[in-house]
Amino acid sequence: MSKRIIAIIIAAILVIGGIVVSAVGIFMDDSWKKTATDSDGISESVQSGSDSSSKIVKLSVNGTIEDTGQEESLFGGGGYNHQSFLKQLDKIKKDKDVKGVLLEVNSPGGGTYESDEIHKKLEEIKAKDKKVYVQMKNMAASGGYYISTPADKIYAGSQTLTGSLGVIISSTNYAELADKLGVKDESVTSGKHKQILNPMKDMTKEERNIMQSIIDDSYKQFVNVIKDGRHMSESDVKKLADGRIYSAQQAKSNGLIDEIGYEDDAIKALRGDIKSKNAQVVTYGASSGFLNFPMAAKSKLSSMIGLDDLSKYESLVKANNSPQPMYLYGE
Template sequence: MSKKRIVAIILAAVIVIGGIVMSSIAAVVGSFVSDSADMNLMSEEVESEGDSAKRIAHLTLNGQIMEGSGGGLFSGEEGYNHDLFLKELDSVKEDNTVKGVLLTVNTPGGGTYPSDEIYKKIQQLKQSGKKVYVHMESMAASGGYYISAPADKIYAGPQTMTGSIGVIMSNIDYSELQENLGIKENVIKSGAHKDIMSGSREMTDEEKDIMQSMLDDSFDRFVNIVKDGRNMSEEKVRKLADGRLYSAQQAEKNGLIDDIAYEDETIKALKKDIKAKDAEVFKYNGQSGVFGSLYSAKTAASQLSNQLEDVKAIFTNNTDARPMYLYEG
């Protein structure tokens, strides 16, 4: 057996065992996080004192939008918790003292499904009679714009990047690497396209057309959401939706945002809109206490486990490609 193949086998074994260990750690930590922990994570913290009968809920979406936890483990940033964020949206909807919602967005986007879940929740907030304002920070791209589009008003900072309206899907062709490592895959399938996104061979033109048709459906939904949310013609949206990023100035000129302002100015405008200049502003304190630490530990373990699984896919050909509302720069 060649040295190259021995190294490949050892590396594959390390990755598989590492994935099992990290998954086990995530499961053990997760077992300690009960419903009572969720309640603690949903505790409120007042950001600005005021009228408690007319309140503004300040929610923040920071990181890649994924069903589990987004963001990089080694980036120094807190991971995005999708389930917790949906709970926050539900809590706001049911709270009759909340008259307005400020959603601070800082994300390159993410999965099409979780982005659509957030979009639906924001629509429900508006239907319940609450005003929803979005303030974009450094980036609110692709899925970040998707969830922002239905807001009553969209504000962005002077240095915000937004747009990237579109859908992307990709996988890695490992076939040459597998060949060099002496790894072969035997595939038994019920139909010609059952392994359509396999990384062990090149895609055919027919397969590319099939996947493109799926992405076109997701893209059409994105276009309609922007059209309805921004009161634009479909023609104008499609012209803007070539995947590019826009500066805040370009976004304002093209009608993708309403104004360029900082967060405090956005809150001031929202207070005026809900006719409550002295409204209390609060946020959900999701990072304090022992349960917050447990969630952080669980997130970190899950992220490392996922990264190991990505590398493991090279050896197992376990491709998990999916449509994404995501800016990949």
């Protein structure tokens, strides 16, 4: 029997097992025993703490910030899902028992639109008198920093990379190669600028100026959210926002973060800020009716049948489908 067939059989057993476990309410560890699912389809798991009237929701942005238009599914990988994340932010805004949010960011950034959507919702959460803290992981660059700017306090690990404060529209010009191969562009357009960033033609000076004006608008917005969120002058922000990345130590020195610390440090400080030393720390997860499939089993299943790798390639293709402004490091 081939390894592939064995993997499929094991996967089927895991699926059936997950259904049975959910149906009869038999849970394998303490965290599952503390899981509850609301009508909005988002499950809530208690990680620590006993004060349910003062909850801290721990959220994660892990990966490129982009909207694939898909909800989290049973066989989805462990990457970032924009639609699900926005729903979680909406749930926090409505929940009167939530007093604080710890947003863990491990991202090189992503789309300007998606980053701004998250920023806006975090501002709405703060307007409900809820505290927002950020704890940066390996990297919180460009859009990863943009979504951090509303935070009341920003923590970063001693080896965190952040910064890359700027905008990019990536495009490749292979007009010369196409000419050598005898490949011609026969596109029919309605205006002379319809083919800006067409890789089959050189960009004119006028076209470059048009694209630069779009970049400048997005850059100005980036500067403004840093200025407002970090209480800096515009001139000070622009000195920092030249696209370079910063170490955690440099970021603390120049005012981009508040403290060098980790999750435990941020949780302790946030509990003090909301005046509840026993505040419950909860996490959210996707749930589908009575099929509240265990996250560990889901992750294992996705890995076994190769969907984790597939989602990475799918994400790469979608991210580069067409040129667009990005708050992104490493493009």
